[in-house]
Amino acid sequence: MAKLILILGDQLSLSLSALQVADKDTDIIVMAEVAEEGTYVRHHPKKIALILAAMRKFAEQLRAEGWTVAYTRLDDAENTGSIAEEILRRAAQSGADEVIATTPGEWRLIRHLQSLPLKVSLRPDTRFIATRADFNDWAEGRKQLRMEYFYRKMRRKTGLLMEGDNPAGGKWNYDQENRKAPPKDIRAPGPMQFTPDDETEEVLDLVERRFGDHFGDLRPFHFAVTRADALRAMAHFIRHGLPLFGDYQDAMMTGQKWLYHSVLSPYLNIGLLQPMELCVAAEEAWKAGDVPLNAAEGFIRQVLGWREFVRGIYFLEGEDYPQRNVLGHDRALPPLYWGAETGMHCLSQAVSQTREEAYAHHIQRLMVTGNFALLAGIDPQEVHEWYLAVYADAFEWVEAPNTVGMSQFADGGIVGSKPYVSSGAYINRMSDYCKSCAYSVSRKVGEGACPFNLLYWHFLDRHRERFSANPRMGNMYRSWDRMDAEKRAQILEEADAFLAGLEAGGTV
Ligand code: FAD
Ligand code: SF4
Known part of the structure; x- marks a missing residue:
């Protein structure tokens, strides 16, 4: 039958x-x-x-x-x-x-x-490099699941960037070389873009009719919709983007939506590209001398390490994972996530390019929109639904561990060993956003103080019990404790006032 x-x-x-x-x-x-x-x-x-x-x-x-x-x-x-x-x-x-x-x-x-x-x-979905058993066997009995160790196992399993039993170049990870601030005159190539054919135009008209009221611009539409075109986009990235991918992986710049990122996740996640072919292409480019090791390794770590790791977590942790909320955050997602006006230039950049392209790169997702939501105590369920809705690459197996786990720490530390929180100083170091902002990144308190500066301490203070004993956070608490009591009280008061304004729906 x-x-x-x-x-x-x-x-x-x-x-x-x-x-x-x-x-x-x-x-x-x-x-x-x-x-x-x-x-x-x-x-x-x-x-x-x-x-x-x-x-x-x-x-x-x-x-x-x-x-x-x-x-x-x-x-x-x-x-x-x-x-x-x-x-x-x-x-x-x-x-x-x-x-x-x-x-x-x-x-x-x-x-x-x-x-x-x-x-x-x-x-089983065999398009992944790690089987569910590979991940579960590795995870079994471990007190903490750390991506770095899983990644090493995957390097050994695949032989990618390996010289015998050792990592190519002698180190597993070249992240130290991957945190450069971008030069002012940066000219990133951007992803390969495609003109929709008649059939795709027909789909665009349909989507406009049926889903035109959803957040996000439908046109111009430049995604590849076939494997052949996705392969072209991959070749374009390997040639033009990968050489500097590592150097500027964490950088953010006004008006520069892509920098040296691949923008290949939408194709990988719907099956037009396979993760292993992407890793092999990156390794070959390094072997041919076309890209430095820090770039090839940095990129392969994202695909072979992070992508496979978060999938393992999603299935290992089970169905309730996206609903977790260990920090008890319950504030509503503010309208600025849906494009309402804000004086915070970093957030307005990340949200406006998300509306235009259904894309923001990792540091924008983690250290701008994610960081702000975590500091402001937004309900992780609402944050999760936002990320799932607005990104072209968002499917729950990959989105939920990144949002609920890595970005909101709502899983209590399964994906990351500490919360990804920062004051405005980090955003200022990695971007040019602060120069065009209504707030001042150098002001810690008072009129015009950067909200990230206020909320950072507010977050640490309100979660002191949970985090002060975390060895990776001791310095943060020591800095907070060294501040004089009056200043601490002022920071907390101003942060409360900011959060009240946010809740009242005013423009922040
Ligand atoms: P590149 O910077 O070029 O990286 C290369 C590839 O590595 C990506 O295409 C992607 O497949 C993989 N990769 C990199 N980081 C991760 C990661 N942390 N987890 C899984 N794969 C990774 N990625 C998604 O694919 N779908 C999501 O829904 C998603 N939601 C996210 C939500 C938050 C809050 C955060 C912090 C990250 C999220 N990510 C998600 C991970 C990452 O931001 C995107 O994979 C990346 O920005 C995609 O753009 P790119 O293809 O230009 O990536
Ligand atoms: Fe963002 Fe603060 Fe910088 Fe403004 S000053 S762009 S709010 S980090």
């Missing part, structure tokens, strides 16, 4: 494990554009368009390769609106009683599929 082979919008890879066991002659591939997936959080229109356009192209490719594809378009009259209902409809149409899928990257969808009144086989 025919089986249904489900392919989700982030599973657009010919190597997909579900396809490996399917029979071209008898089985039916089910792909569906459904309203539920576009609205369970209000995704950025560019993200929805990327996924729908890439799904349509992938379905065409599958048909060209001889597969039977039952494809539901968003506007089809019979569209039932959810993945589960679409599977049932296709099963009734075809008489199939079995569904094969590659395990989704989100507990919500796994549970939907498991609750279907059909035989459902979920196959």
Whole structure:
């Protein structure tokens, strides 16, 4: 009897494990554009368009390769609106009683599929470099899960940047060389951009009609929507971006949305690119002498280390992970995250480019929008939903550990050993933002003091019990304790006043 082979919008890879066991002659591939997936959080229109356009192209490719594809378009009259209902409809149409899928990257969808009144086989997602068993075996019995050690295991497993048993160049990590402030006249190449063809234009019109009221600019739309174009974007990055990727990895500059970042995560996360091919391309560029070791290592660490590590955490920790809130933060996400005016230039830069591009690079996400939310005590659930909605690369397996764990410390220290908090000084060191800000980064208190300066101490003070014994935070508490009592009281008072203003919905 025919089986249904489900392919989700982030599973657009010919190597997909579900396809490996399917029979071209008898089985039916089910792909569906459904309203539920576009609205369970209000995704950025560019993200929805990327996924729908890439799904349509992938379905065409599958048909060209001889597969039977039952494809539901968003506007089809019979569209039932959810993945589960679409599977049932296709099963009734075809008489199939079995569904094969590659395990989704989100507990919500796994549970939907498991609750279907059909035989459902979920196959492992083999597009990752670490299997779930690799990660779980490594994690078992460890008191603390630290990415750096997992990364070393992955270097050994893959042989990437290895010279025998030793890391290439003698060190596992070249991060010390990767924290340069950018020169004023920096001219970063930016990602390769693509002009939408007629089919993609059709998707853009559809997304405009159906999701035009979501936060984010749909046009101009420049993402690649096929593997062939994603491969071009990858080659462009390796040649033009990677050589300086390491040096300016943590830098931020007004009006410079991309710097030397790859902007390949949307393609990786929907399956147009594979993580291993990206790592191999970076390693080859280093071997050929085209990029320095600190760049190749820094980049490979993100893909082979962080990306695989956070996925391991997501599945190891289980379904309640995105709801965790160990710091008890409960303030509402302020309107400035949705583009309301703010005098804080760093936040306005990060949010406006997020609206325009459905993209911000890691340090903007971590040390600007994330840092501010953590310092201000925003409810991590609201922060999580914001990140999941606004970035083109956001899928829960990767977004939740980064947001709930790394950025908000809401998991109590599973992803990171200390909270990523900083005063304005860090942002000033790594960017040119402070020069154009309504606030003064050098002012610690009083009129015009940078809110990050006030909130930083407020955060440390209100979480003293939890963090003062953390060996990586002792210096911070010693600096706070050395300040005279009057100044400390003033900082806390001004921070409270700022937070009250934020809560009242005023412009900050
Ligand atoms: P580059 O800087 O060019 O890095 C290369 C690749 O490394 C990326 O494409 C990505 O695949 C991988 N990578 C780098 N850092 C991480 C990381 N911490 N976790 C996983 N992969 C990483 N990444 C997502 O893919 N989806 C998300 O939803 C997401 N949400 C985030 C939320 C927060 C609060 C933070 C702090 C980070 C988040 N990240 C997320 C990680 C990282 O910011 C993005 O992967 C990166 O900015 C993507 O841009 P890029 O392709 O230009 O990355
Ligand atoms: Fe951001 Fe403070 Fe700098 Fe303004 S002064 S850009 S708020 S860090």
